[in-house]
Amino acid sequence: MTTEASRGAEAPPELVQLLTPEGERVEHPDYDIDLTPEEVRSLYRDLVLVRRIDLEAVALQRQGELGIWASLLGQEAAQIGSGRALTDVDMAFPTYREHGVAWCRDVDPVKLLGLFRGVNHGGWDPKEHNFHLYTIVIGSQTLHAVGYAMGIQRDDASAATIAYFGDGATSQGDVNESFIWASVFNAPIVFFCQNNQWAISEPLEKQSRIPLYRRASGFGFPGIRVDGNDVFACLAVTRKALEAARTGQGPTLIEAFTYRMGAHTTTDDPTRYRVASELEAWKLKDPIERLKAYLFKSEHADQAFFDGVDGEAAQLGADLRRRCLAMPDPEPLAIFDHVYSESHALMDQERAQFAAYLEGFAK
Amino acid sequence: MTTEASRGAEAPPELVQLLTPEGERVEHPDYDIDLTPEEVRSLYRDLVLVRRIDLEAVALQRQGELGIWASLLGQEAAQIGSGRALTDVDMAFPTYREHGVAWCRDVDPVKLLGLFRGVNHGGWDPKEHNFHLYTIVIGSQTLHAVGYAMGIQRDDASAATIAYFGDGATSQGDVNESFIWASVFNAPIVFFCQNNQWAISEPLEKQSRIPLYRRASGFGFPGIRVDGNDVFACLAVTRKALEAARTGQGPTLIEAFTYRMGAHTTTDDPTRYRVASELEAWKLKDPIERLKAYLFKSEHADQAFFDGVDGEAAQLGADLRRRCLAMPDPEPLAIFDHVYSESHALMDQERAQFAAYLEGFAK
Amino acid sequence: MTIMSLSKALNEGMRKAMEDDPKVLIMGEDVGKLGGVFRVTDGLQKDFGEDRVIDTPLAESGIIGTAIGLALRGYRPVCEIQFDGFVFPAADQIITQLAKMPMRSLGAIKLPVVVRIPCGGGIGAVEHHSESPEAYFTHTAGLRVVACSNPADAYTMIQQAIRSDDPVIFFEPKRRYWEKADIDTASTEWWPPLHAAKVVRPGTDATLLAYGPMVKTCLEAATAAEDDGRSLEVIDLRSLNPLDEPLVLESARRTGRVVVVHEAPVNNGFGAELAARITEQCFYHLESPVLRAGGFSTPYPPSKLEEHYLPDLDRVLDAVDRTFGY
């Protein structure tokens, strides 16, 4: 099995790259991007801040403040690049790991912690941010995203939908059905697959024997592989795909070739199934380091800027920790809230009975 | 919508054909077949007899002897061609329409009638014929077929599995999951899709915007489209795919491009959703007519032969009718049989209670 | 007033809902030109177009999953599952997403999705075409589950279900599709709430609880029982979740004898919930245990056996007799 090859450190030929691991800008025949120094610095800031949020969450879990956490470590560029390609009217459907995209959609980071702390199952209003709730059942959200895109068509709106999912998710029936619906209805959607090489302990070859972006060809729409650790390339490729969707050209599958640098979640132990050398190889392709190198070389930023961002990050982390600890626990009777949006006899009955029961204890 | 184009009468270029609708033998770079006149006549006989079985079943349904029937009219060549490509050790997983394949697997035609008459849900022993029971839930059997093929691998046997399904089935999650399993495990399986242009009232473009055989490319294995009304081509293409499977070269998807000349089932009314001209166009491509024309031209058969086959068909039909009417109804208590293969307290209890209840009436 | 079959009443109800609200969509397999295999959506695509009456690819999970997405965008999809036995590929989307997403969102999301399921046996069909899967859904919190039993209710209940902001699993009694009744679609008279049960025949000696196809069977049983001098009350539950408990309990206390009738297998069927609930709350009023006349705890048999499998007038009366044996 070509384990190394299929998730190896050297990028396969067909991969779109605009910024090398060494921080060199390179050209690509079909994709280019033209950013002001200001915009590049802003992307760098995004990357650093979301990594900091992630690190803080991992720490909070270690200290028992969160039940579990799914780290995005290593996938910052894929998430910020695609997330910044979205316009306000576009709608995003995340998995449980898109903390970077949430950041781009202005979801207060502390709201992401709610479900991992166990105070709720989803703490923000999707409509407010055009960012759907995290979905834990692998692949389900891809169908929701296509349905939403069909709604956009019926509204005659110029907007697009983006559905996030992982390499493992590509094996689920729902994800493949979403490809079918999207192509048959020519829905305005971008399928953004973060191939981080692993589905918990299973390497990519347990899900596919060919590069994932090629899956789209079987359904009649374009698929493309992008360097998922290159924020420029992710931004450029996603922008183009979203624009195609908005202008009636239908779906695109983007495979962001990246790496899950951390454990699957804080409860996972990767040493049981993958070799340390793999991580080392990928560290050389770190999405933040390469952008930092580029900013230095291009003299778009100086030390003061980097120090500033680091300081901001430190503060963001401290602030997040403080507000996490301050999160109120839900009331016992909240168990019965929002199960139905209209009144429901059984909910009223069980709520009343449980209230009386708790009363009894109070006495 | 290119309705006509996608299920039009003129065969698309990429289609493998060895016998034209006019009965001319043609060459194909990758596929050929070398049959003795005897073998060709035998294929003709198969086609005529299964059509006769089908016609008789339709008549039986009209007369109320069957609850429903799914006709194979027009798909004889796809089924006989692929069915005759199978060896005894190969295993076939049909839908509910593979009466022609059942014929090739030596399943007594009257046994096919059981489930349509309502005396059972499946009347033959799959192991005895290496022909699985009919599966009504669209797509489910494709996963069973892949699992069976994985078993063949574990047995180190030189055998293959063939999974039958329709154009509509390609939209089901299960079918796409079966493609994934097959490619990841390189299972010895042939996916035989009879694209008869319709899923009840839905034309192909409701399931896919590209030719179905191309679906395989998204999963990393070969897909090929064959003229489903050409028994030679179906035999040649299926043989090659089965041999590839048996020799460790993994799965192949075959799209047999054909046409459902009858209603979806005897309860369906196609006039509600398709134009008569479509059927007329396809009649010119009838699988039996073209082989008959070939046999005449090649002088491999004379009128006496054709008369003989017709006589055999008439007898088969009469015989089938007689034995259908003679089928015994199941006993009431059979409701509880075979639900579990080992004894089960609840079955025993309910069986006893119901027996007593029936007793009560007897008295 | 117009004489209408149950299937036509559903068709008219959906038509009305689509006229009243442009956000209402119909989606499913063969619901367009064909009008569905039971013609329940007949003519709707012709009149409302392909954007509002959508022939979908052949995949139930896809139907429910995309319906959820459309609902998130503000639409009100009415999904047709072609037959009861084909709802299971959609089980995950219904149970983990449709039922739970509103609570997941702390109320920010409403999912006004109706899932229409023709259900039950008695039409001589092949496997998977005669099942009664309601218990899978009554056990799933977050769903409302209703079943119509006659044309008039079909006409009003489908409209109420479509208006509901919660997901509704809507069961249609297949074998009653062709039953006719006089319906006044113009009538502005008050409609009973979607979740209200109905006493369809008052009685004093025992209560028959039914829904969907078994309501008619129970009414016939009650008529037959009358000749033996037994007065049976028949209640059409109409709604399984939530249950109209007050009405059911009042009747149970009054008659002291209850028989639950449904086509689904008895084992862990909805009848079990009714029996447990009624017994808990009417313990001292019951002259006999709540008995269940239902399908046997086996897969649905070949159609030649369905007359034996399904509860019929005799099986219902046999159960009633047994309640008098205590």
Add this chain to the structure above:
Amino acid sequence: MTIMSLSKALNEGMRKAMEDDPKVLIMGEDVGKLGGVFRVTDGLQKDFGEDRVIDTPLAESGIIGTAIGLALRGYRPVCEIQFDGFVFPAADQIITQLAKMPMRSLGAIKLPVVVRIPCGGGIGAVEHHSESPEAYFTHTAGLRVVACSNPADAYTMIQQAIRSDDPVIFFEPKRRYWEKADIDTASTEWWPPLHAAKVVRPGTDATLLAYGPMVKTCLEAATAAEDDGRSLEVIDLRSLNPLDEPLVLESARRTGRVVVVHEAPVNNGFGAELAARITEQCFYHLESPVLRAGGFSTPYPPSKLEEHYLPDLDRVLDAVDRTFGY
């Protein structure tokens, strides 16, 4: 004798089954190198190879569907569903194929497939990781449904389930995986049949019926009740379908009071079936209705609320008190 956790007991049981029968296979997500997220299959791939311990693609329908195919070829697959809440994508293959194919074949086909499902809450997990979906399967004819509650049973029951020629849904009490007990794997002593229930604590005043994770909770409740001078009998059902009716009914008749305890939502849960069945057959022996202490009829709540959602010692005793209120 070796001290073993419940998860280790399952692991040893499967190892034994694989040694005894080369046709036994393990399949599922992450069951190989990782040994499953709960390590229940730890080390099995190393010792039996990738052909017998199969890391599958990430799709539950595919897992069950291909397991059926392997069974048709003569294998005995043991499938792991990673968490209770992820069994639903496989619902169609389990309900329409695994459960019904043997009957469909008139007995020509046997499907010795085991579906292992870690179930229940109490471990502070996120959504979909704490559910108790047993009622969906007890209502599905053709399946055998069992639940182990302790290491010793885990060791024997998993082997018996694998030996069964019928499909078995095998529930494992997640939060009890780490509970330890002394197990004599060498012992040749008689094993109770897979479908036999067990009186795990004899008592005279009331009967507690439980299975899986709630057995321990009920034992604790019985101990606490003793101090109030109440003698509670605790029965570990072990098998939900078929049910060990004789043992359950005998106890119910003897004590006259029964409380059913499970984590699943009460509404149409398995407790409803027990209540209906017991009441029907012990009507004159019951001093009070069979009461149910279970999860509320809502989706499983965020983990900060699970201690309130799940029946605990107090909720069980409260139900017991109420049976004495009649």
